[in-house]
Amino acid sequence: MNLDFGLLHAVVAVAKAGGFREAARVTGSNPSRLSDAVRRAEQQLGVRLFNRTTRTVTLTDAGRALMERLVPAMSEIDAALDEVNSFRTTPGGTLRLNVPVSATRLVLPAIVPAFLARYPEITLEIVAESNVQDVFRDKCDAGIRYDECLEQDMVALPIGPRIQRFAAAASPAYLARHGRPSHPRDLMQHRCIRGRYASGVVPEWEFARDGETLRIQVGGSLLVSVGSAMDLAVACAIQDGGIVYLFEEWLRPALDAGQLEPILEPWWLSFSGPYLYYHDRRLIPAPLRAFIDFVRQQPA
Incomplete structure (x- = not known):
């Protein structure tokens, strides 16, 4: 049976995602194209692979039997193609990284331009999220996380600055009007x-000094999404809107320009920098191997 390989990829994508819309989001396609591909695969095979309703798409017995054999086989094919790719003078292909929004500002700008200049045949796709998700759920090859978010059975490679801090700051006019806090408890x-994660959690502000750690639940009239809306938080702080507590390097331009003044600096929380992490497996795709080697060559 001469079945189009692209149709098989569509069938696997829909089966893994549990629906056409989610599969389209993951693969960058569209639901109607995937639905048509699955329909043509079923016509060529002569069996129905999915039961479809207006709300659900589930595998039939024939579909489950096919997936049990097809998914491992396609993984082997992908591995074989990656192995051939490793013999190229310049590796090519697509590398998908799942990263926190902070990494797009604080880590990747110092790495990505030079990496793409060295490997022009690699397409780098960045999936930036404000809340921690399974790094591999969108077919990502690797991810950047801080150490408290590392998963088991992963290789962790340091990437970016090794020590970072949270910094508290406010505009000179705000401090002149409302006073300068001398202790984290004054923030109340x-x-x-404040920031809120996609999960709905509004995190406490954590401070540390001389072995003492304090967690303060602060209040205020502005609440923004952690990550995606933090530039708005900084802009509002500059316009006398209140006190902001964020990565020091994120605030550094405003601090250096005098738009914000640091407060409570002896209490700023320090923490270790992020890691690039990926599956511990024998064969690593060529684009990811190139990125790993490139990161290892960067100065600490």
Whole structure:
């Protein structure tokens, strides 16, 4: 039976995603194209692979039997193609990285331009998220996470600055009007610009000094999404909107320009920098191997 290989990829994508819309999002296709590909695969095979309703798409017995054999076989094919790719003078292909939004500002700008210049045949796709998700759920090859978010059975490679800090700051006009906090507990009397994760959690502000750690639940009239809306938080702080607590390097331009003034600096929380992590497996795709080698060559 001469079945189009692309149709098989569509069948696998829909089966893994559990639906056409989610499969389209993961693969960058569209639901109607995937639905047509599955329909043509079923016509050529002469069996129905999915039961479809207006709400669900589930595998039939024939579909499950096919997936049990097809998914491992296609993984072997992908591995074989990656192995051939490793013999190229310049590796090519697509590398998908799942990263926190902070990494797109604080880590990747110092790495990505030079990496793409060295490997022009690699397409780098960045999936940036404000909340921690399974790094491999969108067919990503690797991810950047901080050490408390590392998963088991992963190789962790340091990437970016090894020590980072959170910094508290406010505009000179705000501090002149409302006073300068001398202790983290004073923040409870101030307007603070807070963040909220996609999970709905509004994190406490954590401070540390001389072995003492404090977690403060602050209040304020502005609440923004962690990651994607933090530039708005900084802009509002500059416009006298309250106190912001964020990565020091994120605030550094405003601090250096005098738009914001640091407060409570002895209490700023330090933490270890992020890691690039990926599956510990024998064969690593050529684009990921090139990125790993490139990161290892970067100065600490």
